[in-house]
Amino acid sequence: MPIRILPEETINKIAAGEVVERPANAVKELIENSLDAKSTSIEIEIKETGRKLLRVRDNGTGIAKAEMRLAVTRHATSKIKDFNDLEQLNSMGFRGEALPSIAAVSKMLIQSRQAGAESGWEISLDGGIIKNEGVWTGAPGTIIEVSDLFFNTPVRAKFQKSETTERNRALQIIEELALVNNNVSFKVKTDKRTALEAPATNDPLVRITDILGSYFSTALIPVNLNHPFLKIKAYITKRENSQPTKKYQFLFVNRRPINFTRPILHSLYEAYKENIPVGRHPGAVIFLEASPSEIDVNIHPTKREVRFSKEPQIHDLLFKCFKEALINSPVSGLNISYHRPEPDGGKNYDVRESSARFSYNENIAKSGILARPESINPTQAELIATTENDASASRIIIGQMCNLYIIAQDKDGLVIIDQHAAAERVRYEKYVTEWMSQHIAIQPLLFPENIELLPSLWTVAIANLDIIKEAGWEIEEFGRKTIRVSAVPAVLGSNINSKNVLQEILESIQNETNMPKPEKIEKIIRTACRSSIKAGDTISTTEASRLIEELMLCKAPNTCPHGRPTMLKLPITELSSHFGRK
Ligand code: ADP
């Protein structure tokens, strides 16, 4: 075959392969054009998967009659004039490819009128070829109607997914664009239903509520930072409102929906570490703004990736912001009833301070989980204190189940607390706080205990004697294979089996020869807390109340130190919808 230049229709049809792989891509392109045209109102109609009909109507600048044909010509754009403009690009589109590509594989009708123009103009195309044009007298703005998408590309048509998949994909794309363009009103009709309606608003949180629902939006904490190279505005879920999936995570960079990059995702999950149970996810709507010179928006029309020139700094900045927001946000929604615990008069064992030397790691201290006690936000304590007198809130402990769970009611619904995990969390934070403030209360044993260990564990004990002492244990070498314990940290309770606990501590650190000391001590503390608490004890209502009170004062009340959840909430709204009480 001799070499020849392809006709424009064929080129466009080929390009359509990249630009409009599926109806959702066409929806995205059309809406982006409306946004670029400064519309304040966009109405979208989707019939079936979007292949039958896609209609986007806006009240933007409109297209001049004389430019109508150019709009569907390849590489014709009003958004840039040369390559230099790319550096300061503010528009969503700029390649001048979308309209001709969509037109090439569909039947398209464009109706448009500029504000102030005497009348508008319309053109219709069939597979990219102009069929008709003439005067149009609609309101200022643009309507683009795409029907029979892929009618002339049977192979592409064959590869389309099911109706619901395609339509949902299109709706997801609209949701994202609507989330970041709160000043624009969006309305979406699918077949005969209104699928989405979001009036224009200046408040991003109102838009989040319209798109993602009030159940989600009331669970959010705002995050704001104006840094010279990065502006952060974000809404992240409170510790107790983690999500079962990653569906509630949105990232926008310079107003474009972007896939999460690894460092950004990492900064988010790191901030929640220990605050949400393993397998749960934070919800987050994150808007970042950076100078275009700091980012490389990989500028393929459908690519959703971005690279920052200062990636590590951005990671740290985000982590700090998220972490701080979480620490400063009081634990809400758990205004559970409790009675003031009776003064603890019953215990008469001698509690004195350990004489061991202490050290702690500033980084651990800064992480928040192990923060010094004075940095605990007073609002947490206040919150619980004020709800004491708040008669309107229902705050009741209902009972205990299987000697494992405390069943309670708060203002939002039912709360089930894992007694064991909760106690572990409380004990852990107390223990860590004592260690960091260098005052571990210790409890001498009535009779010092000689503990015989396997030779392998005995050597671990000997190698770590000082560290274990620093964690509040009074222990010494006592002949071959034996360790003598004469006092244990008081926080572990009066009836611990010191042999078991010590053994588990030694096992937990036996392979950690290179672990820095503060981390090792933290691990000892964590292990000690776990092995000193056993599930299955019956506890009184007073004890349950007190446990919940203490749990709510913790920095990370939602998980045990090993990441297991401490509580499960069943909101009354969920119960009502289950029982059809709407
Ligand atoms: P690009 O968006 O990359 O410029 P498109 O093919 O999407 O390319 O659109 C071509 C041109 O048509 C745009 O540059 C713009 O001038 C015009 N246009 C498209 N849609 C609209 C609209 N809804 N309102 C106003 N102008 C539009």
Ligand code: MG
């Ligand atoms: Mg475009």
